Amino acid sequence: MGMTITEKIFARASGHRKVTPGQLVDANIDVVMCHDVTTPPAISMLVERGIDRVFDPEKIVVTPDHFQPPKDVKSAELHKRLDAWAKQHKIKYYYKLGRAGVCHALLPEQGHIRPGEVIVGGDSHTCTYGALAAFSTGIGSTDLAASIATGRLWFRVPASMKFVLNGSLRSGVYSKDVILTVIARIGTDGALYKAMEFVGPALAKMSMEARMTITNMAIEAGAKNGIIGFDDVTKAYLDGRLKGKQDYTAVASDDDADYAAVEEFDCSAIEPMVALPHLPSGGVAIGNCAGMAMDQAYIGSCTNGRIEDLRIAAGVLKGKEVKIRTLVVPATPVIWKQAADEGLFDVFYDAGCVISAPTCGACLGGFMGVLAAGEKCISTTNRNFVGRMGSPKSEVYLASPATVAASAVEGRLADPRKHL
Amino acid sequence: MSKAHVYKRDHINTDEIIPARYLNTDAEAELATHCLEDLDVNFVKKVRPGDVVVAGDDFGCGSSREHAVWAIRGAKVQTVIARSFARIFYRNAIDCGFYLIESAEAVNKITDGDEVEIDYDAGVIHDKTNGRKIKFQPLPDFALEIIAAGGLLNKIAAELKG
Numbered sequence: 001m002g003m004t005i006t007e008k009i010f011a012r013a014s015g016h017r018k019v020t021p022g023q024l025v026d027a028n029i030d031v032v033m034c035h036d037v038t039t040p041p042a043i044s045m046l047v048e049r050g051i052d053r054v055f056d057p058e059k060i061v062v063t064p065d066h067f068q069p070p071k072d073v074k075s076a077e078l079h080k081r082l083d084a085w086a087k088q089h090k091i092k093y094y095y096k097l098g099r100a101g102v103c104h105a106l107l108p109e110q111g112h113i114r115p116g117e118v119i120v121g122g123d124s125h126t127c128t129y130g131a132l133a134a135f136s137t138g139i140g141s142t143d144l145a146a147s148i149a150t151g152r153l154w155f156r157v158p159a160s161m162k163f164v165l166n167g168s169l170r171s172g173v174y175s176k177d178v179i180l181t182v183i184a185r186i187g188t189d190g191a192l193y194k195a196m197e198f199v200g201p202a203l204a205k206m207s208m209e210a211r212m213t214i215t216n217m218a219i220e221a222g223a224k225n226g227i228i229g230f231d232d233v234t235k236a237y238l239d240g241r242l243k244g245k246q247d248y249t250a251v252a253s254d255d256d257a258d259y260a261a262v263e264e265f266d267c268s269a270i271e272p273m274v275a276l277p278h279l280p281s282g283g284v285a286i287g288n289c290a291g292m293a294m295d296q297a298y299i300g301s302c303t304n305g306r307i308e309d310l311r312i313a314a315g316v317l318k319g320k321e322v323k324i325r326t327l328v329v330p331a332t333p334v335i336w337k338q339a340a341d342e343g344l345f346d347v348f349y350d351a352g353c354v355i356s357a358p359t360c361g362a363c364l365g366g367f368m369g370v371l372a373a374g375e376k377c378i379s380t381t382n383r384n385f386v387g388r389m390g391s392p393k394s395e396v397y398l399a400s401p402a403t404v405a406a407s408a409v410e411g412r413l414a415d416p417r418k419h420l
Numbered sequence: 421m422s423k424a425h426v427y428k429r430d431h432i433n434t435d436e437i438i439p440a441r442y443l444n445t446d447a448e449a450e451l452a453t454h455c456l457e458d459l460d461v462n463f464v465k466k467v468r469p470g471d472v473v474v475a476g477d478d479f480g481c482g483s484s485r486e487h488a489v490w491a492i493r494g495a496k497v498q499t500v501i502a503r504s505f506a507r508i509f510y511r512n513a514i515d516c517g518f519y520l521i522e523s524a525e526a527v528n529k530i531t532d533g534d535e536v537e538i539d540y541d542a543g544v545i546h547d548k549t550n551g552r553k554i555k556f557q558p559l560p561d562f563a564l565e566i567i568a569a570g571g572l573l574n575k576i577a578a579e580l581k582g
């Protein structure tokens with residue numbers, strides 16, 4: 001019996017020739033991602049126990065993003081603690097000031113993710129990096145502290161589920177619609193504790209950015225990680241981008257690897273989707289919900305705040321005006337600059353959007369677009385839980401950048417295909 | 421006396437356990453004052469030290485914020501009994517040395533307000549109100565080792581100093 005990509009990565013990281021699902025392993029960590037919410041408590045935990053050390057200052061990547069720049073005194077204190085610690089330990093890759101960005105967009109963009117490696121981060125959407133054929137998963141502050149101090153962590157090797165994306169996407173339909181369709185089918189615990197491996201002709205045609213939208217939301221199905229095998233798209237994305245070590249192992253699943261389940265999707269039949277409140281699994285085709293009035297539109301986040309997403313949104317908004325409060329939040333400074341250079345900000349400005357600096361901002365109800373009771377937001381983010389973007393009486397609807405932009409123009413849930 | 425606070429819903433998520441608007445601090449006592457606030461605003465008024473929370477499937481889904489575990493622990497809740505737990509929440513709890521119980525039977529049989537007593541070694545929940553004894557599968561050995569050490573970091577600190 002062969003191994004899946006995820007199993008191969010764990011075998012290498014734990015020094016075994018072979019591992020099987022369910023096995024407990026002690027794995028070497030290649031990269032640890034740290035941000036402003038979960039890292040300061042991890043640092044305190046280490047200091048309290050007299051083990052204030054880092055296993056390798058070149059393998060820890062730090063960026064404040066959740067409350068970036070600090071939104072109030074308390075978050076400023078968190079940033080201050082993070083900053084002092086990063087300087088004290090001479091963290092080599094510390095993205096601060098005008099270089100800080102939404103972690104899961106920033107790390108791949110800045111070349112910190114290598115295929116075949118193990119990456120952990122103090123954030124649940126760390127699973128995003130699996131698009132680059134790496135194992136990556138979100139951890140809490142205790143695990144983060146352990147990883148920072150020792151560069152090792154215990155794992156139970158997950159069983160893998162295979163998601164075969166057949167056919168090809170129609171115009172106006174994007175990878176966000178695909179992942180919302182997948183989660184609508186299997187539910188928010190449909191892949192609990194498992195690895196979600198994506199394959200198939202529709203996936204092969206997707207850009208790296210589109211793929212990251214898919215692996216980003218693996219956690220929304222309860223998965224431990226999302227992963228996509230190495231191919232030409234991966235290689236092209238990595239060339240000239242990697243920081244530090246340039247070589248990597250391009251892993252792929254064996255033909256006779258074992259899967260807990262195989263789910264097939266005909267992507268040619270997928271419609272623009274909207275996940276209704278209050279679960280990411282609430283996806284329905286736009287035809288079933290179009291017309292519902294919205295109060296805010298949000299274009300950004302680690303799910304859909306990359307340059308491709310902004311181009312798609314601008315394509316819809318060009319020459320039009322928005323009817324509701326619309327926020328555009330480029331996920332990183334590089335994306336921000338690129339959008340400015342390409343003239344996308346002119347489109348957003350003319351349409352009447354608010355353009356923000358890179359931040360998680362309102363995605364988690366932090367600041368910059370928090371919702372009042374009774375308000376509804378159509379958003380390119382990944383979670384629509386109760387209270388996620390503000391008042392527990394507000395509602396969040398998830399969709400692709402095109403659908404969000406179209407809805408901003410109409411002031412209600414709208415089919416993007418009319419606006420392309 | 422430990423009382424059960426039963427929320428039979430599935431997918432009670434980390435935003436309900438500790439809303440992100442309170443994540444600008446990591447002080448456990450402060451987080452505890454907002455424990456489960458978006459699920460039940462009266463929870464912190466009702467809960468007494470040693471009480472237990474009972475819930476459906478996928479408890480703790482969503483963000484990786486360990487703040488969710490700290491808020492519950494800070495509110496002096498003894499354990500959470502659920503039909504199943506979301507992965508990161510489950511792992512965080514073990515790492516913090518906080519015991520969780522997975523038991524569909526317990527969720528079916530315990531009613532809100534019941535008085536319960538838990539024998540962790542034997543794996544038995546005694547519902548004193550209805551007189552039932554409900555068995556559960558104790559946590560695996562590696563998790564018990566972490567809990568016995570007072571959490572993963574205490575274990576690591578001991579190893580590093582040892």
Ligand code: SF4
Binds near residue numbers: 065104123301363381
């Ligand atoms: S953009 Fe939203 S989902 Fe992504 S890391 Fe930030 S808060 Fe989390």
